[in-house]
Amino acid sequence: MARGELRIYLGAAPGVGKTYAMLEEAGRRAERGTDVVVAVVETHGRKDTSAMLGDLEVVPRAAIEYRGTELTEMDLDSVLARRPQVAVVDELAHTNAPGSRNTKRWQDVAELLDAGISVLTTVNIQHLESLNDVVAQITGVEQRETVPDAVVRAAGQVELVDMTPETLRRRMAHGNIYAAEKIDAALGNYFRAGNLTALRELALLWLADKVDEQLDQYRTDHHINATWETRERIVVALTGGPEGDTLIRRAARIAARTRGADLLAVHVSRNDGLAGADPAALAHQQVLVESLGGSYHQVIGSDIPRALLDFARAVNATQIVLGVSSRGKLAQLFSAGVGVTTTALSGSIDVHLVTHERAAQGRRGRREPTALSRRRRIAGFAAVAAGLPALTAVLKSIPALSLTNDILLFLAAVIGVSLIGGLWPALLAAITGSLLLNWFFTPPFGRFTIAEGGHLLALAIFVVIAIAVSWVVDTAARTTRQAAQASADAQTLATVAGSVLRGQRPLTALLERLRETFTLASVTLLDQGVAVAHVGQAQPAARDADVEVKVDDTVTMLLHGHRLEASDRRIVEAFAAQATLALRQERLAAEAAAAKPLAEADRMRTALLAAVSHDLRTPLASAKAAVAGLRSEEVVFDDDDRAELLATADESLDRLTALVTNLLDMSRLQAGALGVNAVDVGAEDVVPRALDDIGPQARSVAVHIPDDLPLVHADPGLLERILVNLITNALRYSPAGKAPVVTASVLGASIELRIIDHGPGIAEDRWNDVFLPFQRLGDRDNHTGVGLGLALARGLTEAMGGTLVPDHTPGGGLTMILTLPTGSST
Incomplete structure (x- = not known):
């Protein structure tokens, strides 16, 4: 059976018209006689989008019971049984309700494709997994629903539904996207012009990469080797000589003149592995080209011009930057050189020969060592x-x-x-x-x-x-010595690289391995004259160093112990360049670690404001309305009405008190300022008080506590708060006729309290999410609480030395297991 085709409508933001365009295509295919069904479409109340459904067949959705609420999802089994030619499936990144066969809608789509059904679907750029953190940084909103990039890249067609930020904001202002009460908040937050511009650029660049992949595949399939100048790609050839910095900067300036141009640096190594370039210089030049936004590559070939051109054509390069030959004039009489040969064979690729200080001055490289000893x-x-x-x-x-x-x-x-x-x-x-x-x-x-x-x-x-014969013998001896040196260098580099990769601190591991390899007393890395890393014996003064390796204008490596041979110094220079890179990576990691708490605090602050902005207003508004009604002189209330208004005000103020108390306790927990006064207390005393705090709705809760249960070592007030939160949560999601159960038992030196409900439960991979502050899993229709109950319960439990973990309830539901130590007197 042939696999179905996937067509994705990609948008930069909600409201650009992805669903509209998808339904237009579905309508056109239906008019041409294609069997098309609408598996699921989210119109979000938009009249124009709803009108596009027209006469298209719509497969009824499946109803799923979750925590006392009926949710609807795409009925995958019905669509598979119907077997249309094309299925319309909106919102590819959507997360299905718990209890569905697949967690994600893109997994449903994969089943449809495997069944030979073609699919039209939509996705926004912020839902792509690889761009999730970038979008969060731009917009300040973390997208929890994501789809793997590979799923989107595997699509046969990806069509960008584009709209300028100004047009999209105008549509928003006219009420064509969100309801009227959400427009101002949306325009001032996610739909700011800068956010939309950045998201649009992300979408265009991602799609450009997708198009590049398709173009490369087409060129490969049709054996096309000629350059197609669809995008400027500048390749700079590096020999490892000092002129490399000049060539890289010149190529970067050329690339900067064309927006979106790619910069690629390449070094062609001889395939005999002997006449290689200076590894330290190449390592430095790799860092330089990557800092300028380019990429570094290394290829192997005996014919350097042809290997260079093969690489350039493989990446569809449009320009090559080469240095003017540094060989002397006499040498150029016998051989045209790499630059001239590359230019002659380049065809449609432009070649820039860049002059530099060493041009035509002859090679002044290191003198080759004699083949045999003195x-x-x-x-x-x-x-x-x-x-x-x-x-x-x-x-x-x-x-x-x-x-x-x-x-x-x-x-x-x-x-x-x-x-x-x-x-x-x-x-x-x-x-x-x-x-x-x-x-x-x-x-x-x-x-x-x-x-x-x-x-x-x-x-x-x-x-x-x-x-x-003398020449051949000497050459063989020289080659043998070079091969042995190259093998030793490669083995040393591989050993050091392996130790660095296995280490937790790459810079320290690199310096330590370098010290051991060359039996040095100490190795010190200086940045602007200040030691930033040191291994070995006490750090000597800079003037006492046996070897000083200068990496760049600011970084220097000092080696103390003995002088090094010239061949060893080459390897040390390569390590010094890698140490500089490791230093920069450690600093970036440290900066990221320092910024992480700030980002987390900002996320928490944003979540707090988003949650509290609603949940503080709701009880305040209810209480104020009740009090205002009681004070009104225009309306006369009877006793029942006055009692109802007073009860409303009292209930609202209780909710407000509980909310503020939870917020204060959570802030104390995070600040480490919550006082815990643990004593030996009986669970049979604390549980009833918790049920009394909950009120009449807790009367249905079944409690099973053994008479001989040992005392628990806990703060009675905090334990009561924990139980109130856990039992309230169990009551909220328990179906009618299946009240929660509270049990207690002894487990070694601990007491286990189990709060059991028979509700819809939570998928195991989401268990940790329920303890995150300001999270309300699946509560799309719930507008009470800020999602602090379980987070606070776990925090209070851990403050008393206990644990709080979820588990499955046999027969369905969720069980919260609260474990605390037994009392010292038991």
Whole structure:
């Protein structure tokens, strides 16, 4: 069965017309004969949207009982049984009511698609998981309903329903989006022009990335290698040389001239892994390009121009920035160089050759180390001085050998010298051997002349072969040494990187591993002359450091213990660059940690104002209305009316008192200023007082407390408050005929009080949410309380050394388990 197609209408904010556009498309498809049904559409009372339903078939919603309230959701089973060609499913990020088969509506949509049913749906940019925190930072409102980006990216079509902020605010002001009483608050908060502009940009950029993915897939499927200039992408090629900073900044300025341009830095490594660039310089340049908003990449290739162009074409680059060759003029006569070759092969990609201080000055890099040690080279020269005369004497004592044999034996001697001492001793051996062969073994003997042309050719071939073999042997030795050094460097880098990744503090782990690797006494990182990290022995003065590595204008690393070899210093420079990056990350993490409490406090303050603004006004308004009625001289009330008004005022003031008390207790808990006076008290004494505080509605609560239950060690007043909140909550969600139950039992050295209800219960993955302040899960139709009851109950319980956890009630419902220590006298 073919999977259905998903089409998503993406909007920057509510009210831009996503549902309207979706229903327009559904109507067009129905007119063309497509079997279309409306599985669920949220019109939010908008007349124009409701009118778009027209003659479309609407599948009735399923009713779900939740906490005494009937909620409606999409009837997934009915839609699957109906099997239309297209189903209209509004609000993809919607969270289904508890008791539904799937938690999220996008999971319902996945089932429809798997059944071969195409789906038209809608989603706002703020509901995408990856942008949730960004939207919260912009708008100050955290979106709890999210949908994974992968679900939206997998859609066959994503259509942006766009509207300017001014037009959207005008629609809002005309009452086309929200009810009249919500307009002013919406325009002054979420629907501010700046918020809408930022959300619109997020939607456009996200959709642009989606379009880029589709374009890349199309180019791959159709084997298109030519550059399509849909967006400026600037690739800057880095060699690891000091000119890299200049090239990166020049490329960043080019990218900045075009809004939305991408900056990519790439370094092409030789595939032999030997002639690599300076890792410290590359690490520094990676930090620089990322700080300018770009990305760093590394590719491997033997032909650098072609590897660079392959990368540029793969990312659909439009421009390449290269440095002018730093090779000397003589070297450029023999090879065109990377810049010229890349320009010749670039095709439609523009190439910028940027001049710099080292242009055409020749390479002044590090001098390559000799292949063999000094001792080996001395031994090679000694072999020439002693070995060739000895070989000559031996051959002179064997007159039966031909010149060919003599030449082969001298060639073997040259090879032996090259293996011992390398290139220069071998060259000396080749020249010396040719002279000895000429003087002693080529007629006329005793003279540096050759009578026969064949002998001259043989000696010439000997010299050429000897030099060539010497060169090959020396090159092999040099390559072996470089490979060993590269392997050691790679192993060291991998070890250090692994220790950093496993550590809790990357900077300290990096410095400690560096100290251990090179057996240093101490390592210190300075920022603007001040030590920000130190490992090892007591910190020495800067002037006493054995090695000083300057990372940038402000950061320096000091190493104390011994001097390092040049090859080791390269690795240390790379680590110093990574240490600087780790330092910046730690500082950013510290700033984020410092800002988190402020953000949390701001969130709490916003939630408090949102909740209290309604819940304080409601009892105040009721009490004021009752008192005002009693004081009115225009209306004469009988005794029953006066009693009812007084009861209303009394009830409202009780609610207000409870609200203020909860708020004060919560503030004391968060400030750590709540006093706890724990004593040994009987549960059979506290539970009845809690039921009396609740009032007549608590008469139906069943209480089962054993007569031999030990005393509980708790603050009687706080325990009573906890029980009032828990029992009130159980009463609120208990269905008629199934009253809550309070039980008590002994569990080791603790007393467990269970408050059991048989209501709709709460999904296990939401258990922790019920204890968050100002949360009322599922209470969309409930307008009482600010959601502090359970949060306060847990806080008071923990203040007394106990725990409060939820559990499932057998047969359905929620059980709150309150655990407190037993009394000391029991």
